[in-house]
Amino acid sequence: MGRRGPLGRSGRGVAVLLAGALAMAGTACTSQRTGRTGGAGPDGRVRIGLVTKTDSNPFFVALREAAKARAAQDGAELVALAGKFDGDNDGQVAALENLVQQGVNAILVTPSNSTGILGAIRHARDRGILVVALDTETQPKDAVDATFATDNVEAGRAQGRYVRAALAGREPRLLMLDGTPGGTVDEQRHRGFLDGVGLAEEDPRVLAKEPTNGDQNKAQQAMENLLQRAGDVNAVYTLNEPAARGAHAALQARGLAAQAVIGSIDGGCQGVRDVKEGKYAVTVMQFPKKMAEEGVRAAVEFARTGRKPSGFVNTGSTVVTDRPVPGVDSEDTAWGLRNCWG
Amino acid sequence: MGPAELLGVTTMSLTAPRRAALSEFVLRTPAVGPAVALVFAVVLFSLTTDTFLDVDNLSLVVQQSLVVGTLALGQTLVILTGGIDLANAAACVLATLLMAKLAVGGTASPVTLLAGVAVAVAVGLTTGGVVTAFRLPPFIVTLGVLTILTAASRIYAGGQSYPVTDGLLGWLGTRQYLFGQIEVTFGMGVALALYLVLWYSLTRTAWGRHVYAVGNDPEAARLSGIHVRRTLLSVYVVAGLVYGVAAWQALGRVPNADPNAFQTGNLDSITAVVLGGTSLFGGRGSVLGTLVGALIVAVLRSGLTQAGIDNLYQDVATGVLVIVAVAVDRLSRRRQR
Amino acid sequence: MTGVDGRDAPLEPVLSARALVKRFGRVTAIDGSDFDLMPGEVLAVVGDNGAGKSSLIKALSGALVPDEGEIRVDGRPVRFHGPLDARRHGIETVYQDLALAPAQDVASNLFLGRERRRPGVLGRVFRLLDTRGMRAEAERVLGELGIGVRSMSQPVETLSGGQRQGVAVARAAAFGTRVVIMDEPTAALGVAESAKVLDLIGRIRDRGLPVVLISHNMPHVFEIADRIHVHRLGRRVALVSPAERTMNEVVGLITGALRVGADGELEEVRDAVRTGLTRTGGGTAE
Numbered sequence: 001m002g003r004r005g006p007l008g009r010s011g012r013g014v015a016v017l018l019a020g021a022l023a024m025a026g027t028a029c030t031s032q033r034t035g036r037t038g039g040a041g042p043d044g045r046v047r048i049g050l051v052t053k054t055d056s057n058p059f060f061v062a063l064r065e066a067a068k069a070r071a072a073q074d075g076a077e078l079v080a081l082a083g084k085f086d087g088d089n090d091g092q093v094a095a096l097e098n099l100v101q102q103g104v105n106a107i108l109v110t111p112s113n114s115t116g117i118l119g120a121i122r123h124a125r126d127r128g129i130l131v132v133a134l135d136t137e138t139q140p141k142d143a144v145d146a147t148f149a150t151d152n153v154e155a156g157r158a159q160g161r162y163v164r165a166a167l168a169g170r171e172p173r174l175l176m177l178d179g180t181p182g183g184t185v186d187e188q189r190h191r192g193f194l195d196g197v198g199l200a201e202e203d204p205r206v207l208a209k210e211p212t213n214g215d216q217n218k219a220q221q222a223m224e225n226l227l228q229r230a231g232d233v234n235a236v237y238t239l240n241e242p243a244a245r246g247a248h249a250a251l252q253a254r255g256l257a258a259q260a261v262i263g264s265i266d267g268g269c270q271g272v273r274d275v276k277e278g279k280y281a282v283t284v285m286q287f288p289k290k291m292a293e294e295g296v297r298a299a300v301e302f303a304r305t306g307r308k309p310s311g312f313v314n315t316g317s318t319v320v321t322d323r324p325v326p327g328v329d330s331e332d333t334a335w336g337l338r339n340c341w342g
Numbered sequence: 343m344g345p346a347e348l349l350g351v352t353t354m355s356l357t358a359p360r361r362a363a364l365s366e367f368v369l370r371t372p373a374v375g376p377a378v379a380l381v382f383a384v385v386l387f388s389l390t391t392d393t394f395l396d397v398d399n400l401s402l403v404v405q406q407s408l409v410v411g412t413l414a415l416g417q418t419l420v421i422l423t424g425g426i427d428l429a430n431a432a433a434c435v436l437a438t439l440l441m442a443k444l445a446v447g448g449t450a451s452p453v454t455l456l457a458g459v460a461v462a463v464a465v466g467l468t469t470g471g472v473v474t475a476f477r478l479p480p481f482i483v484t485l486g487v488l489t490i491l492t493a494a495s496r497i498y499a500g501g502q503s504y505p506v507t508d509g510l511l512g513w514l515g516t517r518q519y520l521f522g523q524i525e526v527t528f529g530m531g532v533a534l535a536l537y538l539v540l541w542y543s544l545t546r547t548a549w550g551r552h553v554y555a556v557g558n559d560p561e562a563a564r565l566s567g568i569h570v571r572r573t574l575l576s577v578y579v580v581a582g583l584v585y586g587v588a589a590w591q592a593l594g595r596v597p598n599a600d601p602n603a604f605q606t607g608n609l610d611s612i613t614a615v616v617l618g619g620t621s622l623f624g625g626r627g628s629v630l631g632t633l634v635g636a637l638i639v640a641v642l643r644s645g646l647t648q649a650g651i652d653n654l655y656q657d658v659a660t661g662v663l664v665i666v667a668v669a670v671d672r673l674s675r676r677r678q679r
Numbered sequence: 680m681t682g683v684d685g686r687d688a689p690l691e692p693v694l695s696a697r698a699l700v701k702r703f704g705r706v707t708a709i710d711g712s713d714f715d716l717m718p719g720e721v722l723a724v725v726g727d728n729g730a731g732k733s734s735l736i737k738a739l740s741g742a743l744v745p746d747e748g749e750i751r752v753d754g755r756p757v758r759f760h761g762p763l764d765a766r767r768h769g770i771e772t773v774y775q776d777l778a779l780a781p782a783q784d785v786a787s788n789l790f791l792g793r794e795r796r797r798p799g800v801l802g803r804v805f806r807l808l809d810t811r812g813m814r815a816e817a818e819r820v821l822g823e824l825g826i827g828v829r830s831m832s833q834p835v836e837t838l839s840g841g842q843r844q845g846v847a848v849a850r851a852a853a854f855g856t857r858v859v860i861m862d863e864p865t866a867a868l869g870v871a872e873s874a875k876v877l878d879l880i881g882r883i884r885d886r887g888l889p890v891v892l893i894s895h896n897m898p899h900v901f902e903i904a905d906r907i908h909v910h911r912l913g914r915r916v917a918l919v920s921p922a923e924r925t926m927n928e929v930v931g932l933i934t935g936a937l938r939v940g941a942d943g944e945l946e947e948v949r950d951a952v953r954t955g956l957t958r959t960g961g962g963t964a965e
Contacts, residue, residue, distance in 0.1 A: 087602025094640075101396070102647055115505045119597060181601065211501075543806075546810075555792075558781060559778075561776075566791040567762060
């Protein structure tokens with residue numbers, strides 16, 4: 001009996017691994033057939049790579065879907081890759097390298113970290129590939145050919161101005177729910193908001209700042225804890241809508257929802273509905289579809305004509321609220337629901 | 343034997359003694375199965391894509407697997423003892439931050455490098471100390487260490503990331519050309535050396551045999567006169583050292599120390615270890631298998647990208663492979679009893 | 680009680696203990712027990728479950744530190760703080776669960792915990808193991824003891840139960856210079872394999888090493904033992920020769936139905952019979 005055991009085992013081990021590999025071969029071949037039909041060369045088929053921060057955030061899903069749709073429309077092939085989490089520089093670098101190797105004409109990237117992936121971007125551009133940053137700028141800005149993004153400082157400023165106006169003369173007692181420490185977008189919105197609301201970073205009226213990773217649960221928890229020591233809050237900055245929902249839930253549970261003006265940024269459809277339902281007063285909508293479509297358009301144009309876009313292209317942001325305040329241009333939620341993403 | 347017969351592979355035509363020798367070879371060299379899978383994947387992608395089989399690309403695949411491959415090397419040691427290290431990537435990230443921040447502050451680069459490695463070793467020493475002194479499950483201890491280190495990194499980084507411009511810290515990413523053709527980095531050399539040293543230590547020294555014995559059956563190891571605690575502690579310290587080198591590798595790949603980096607590095611390293619045929623139950627496996635496992639992940643990612651397949655499906659493929667690998671391990675253990 | 684090499688009596692015990700006591704909380708596992716192992720003999724230690732045999736054996740093999748009493752090796756008092764201390768005195772133990780690393784091969788297991796290194800720089804600086812040397816040595820030891828294993832590089836988990844027992848016994852025999860202790864070596868084995876292990880014990884005795892055999896199996900004990908140490912309620916209650924006593928008498932001693940009287944003869948214990956302990960005893964004797 002000591003003889004047969006190991007025999008069957010080794011054969012089986014190899015076989016099972018082979019079966020697994022074969023299963024994947026199936027996938028690879030299928031996509032090969034439906035995916036592309038011959039290089040990027042003579043048939044003029046343009047290949048574009050998209051590298052987002054993550055696969056999970058609805059914002060990037062909207063961006064990706066819009067890019068895919070636009071690419072299909074333009075007859076281009078688009079490979080969508082992403083980091084595993086916000087901050088996965090290593091994953092984004094590998095994604096960029098693999099896209100370069102695959103021979104794409106252009107890469108659209110939302111960098112997780114403004115400086116982390118510069119080497120890989122330079123490498124791609126050295127090979128004559130157009131690199132456009134979407135949503136998030138690189139530092140320095142000219143590390144990429146062009147940036148299509150929301151002006152996040154401006155979006156933050158709009159939120160801040162609205163909140164200040166909505167307070168109608170009351171002294172701000174502000175809590176700030178930030179995203180991930182060190183994130184560029186995070187920092188820009190935060191800075192813009194403070195500018196708009198008219199407070200300095202160290203102003204005592206800024207009662208507290210907490211990172212939430214843009215996560216509703218964490219935001220709620222952070223808010224609950226902050227309320228323990230700052231029950232008289234009347235203004236809340238949130239870097240995105242999930243954080244705003246968390247903040248609202250915490251305030252609601254304490255019966256404080258009426259006293260505080262919560263502002264947010266993003267313009268996801270859920271966020272606009274939240275504003276409509278009065279969970280928070282305002283959200284500043286950004287336009288990922290526009291970023292994606294502009295990005296794909298530029299990529300296709302570059303592949304066909306060699307013309308490169310350049311500089312920072314602001315894809316705009318719009319204040320969405322059903323309670324307009326003087327001095328801040330805004331649209332209502334009906335408009336918001338027609339234009340929202342996700 | 344079902345799947346083997348279905349596919350008609352390997353065992354059909356061999357005569358009994360040769361089959362016995364082959365099976366023994368496979369048993370004693372658990373990296374064979376994964377190596378076959380790796381070769382298979384490489385051949386597959388070479389045939390189905392125009393761009394995969396290319397010296398530059400193969401070099402790239404290796405470069406992409408360096409950081410996780412190094413983390414997985416330390417992870418292999420811990421898993422061989424029947425433990426698991428959830429904090430390895432967190433230790434690595436803290437080390438990168440220390441290196442980069444000290445360098446920004448003007449500390450001489452060899453000192454920053456040593457400081458980074460030292461902090462990783464200190465983490466290993468602490469983890470191993472707690473695991474052995476209080477006989478706590480490594481899963482729980484390293485979960486705690488992970489939480490502490492993640493927070494410590496964020497506190498230390500103060501919400502910033504630190505670009506690395508220093509030559510020595512980024513040295514492992516420096517590209518060279520062998521024979522004017524093959525792109526290599528110093529990081530590859532360092533990783534290879536580290537793998538060889540640990541392969542030797544595990545297979546050719548008493549320490550290695552003790553590591554395996556402790557993972558196989560700690561009580562049997564104790565009764566055989568092995569210093570179980572000392573062996574365990576040494577494993578965590580060596581693993582810490584390896585994570586320190588992983589930090590150096592990380593700065594070579596991405597010259598930027600970011601407190602948010604490698605959040606899934608612990609799981610990625612476990613994936614590589616498992617794909618390499620090392621048993622999560624301890625006592626079986628090899629570092630060469632882990633090397634193969636890390637390469638399999640990178641080959642999949644690269645090959646599927648070349649084939650124009652999106653990210654999400656790539657993750658599905660990796661996940662399937664992990665489950666297959668664990669199932670193989672499980673089946674082989676059941677056969678034993 | 681065979682004398683060794685014609686050495687004259689009175690023989691010094693190789694391993695002995697006097698008035699050992701070990702308590703675990705309120706439970707007294709060893710209650711003032713004595714123990715004597717003479718050179719060259721196979722001494723069987725028998726007793727009912729819970730009689731404290733294991734604790735006694737653990738104390739003798741260093742796995743357990745007694746609270747009171749004295750252990751002597753060749754007449755000299757010793758203190759064991761761990762299995763390694765006992766080993767250093769040449770006392771090797773084959774544990775019931777064998778203490779083998781199943782995934783490692785036969786040779787590695789034989790040398791587990793005391794691997795040999797290559798001579799010279801390779802061994803000293805590079806710590807290189809003498810794998811080939813250890814395999815050759817393992818082959819020699821197993822051959823000498825008549826343990827049939829196909830290859831020294833075979834993982835232990837691919838061996839049969841008897842073969843595994845053989846490897847564990849060979850390890851003890853190879854390194855034991857004074858005593859080999861075996862805890863229930865035949866408990867998990869079939870008839871044929873048990874016979875082989877008993878043969879093996881005989882061969883070890885023939886090499887001059889005394890063996891302590893812990894067993895429940897009376898026929899096995901009577902087949903191989905030179906003397907029988909009967910353990911009951913934490914102490915030695917009798918030391919008998921299988922040539923002079925029957926299995927039933929030994930079972931009686933184990934269960935407490937019989938005891939050794941002041942004159943050295945066995946006598947019945949009446950209240951024990953009344954409580955029906957003999958029935959249990961019959962079960963133990965199979």
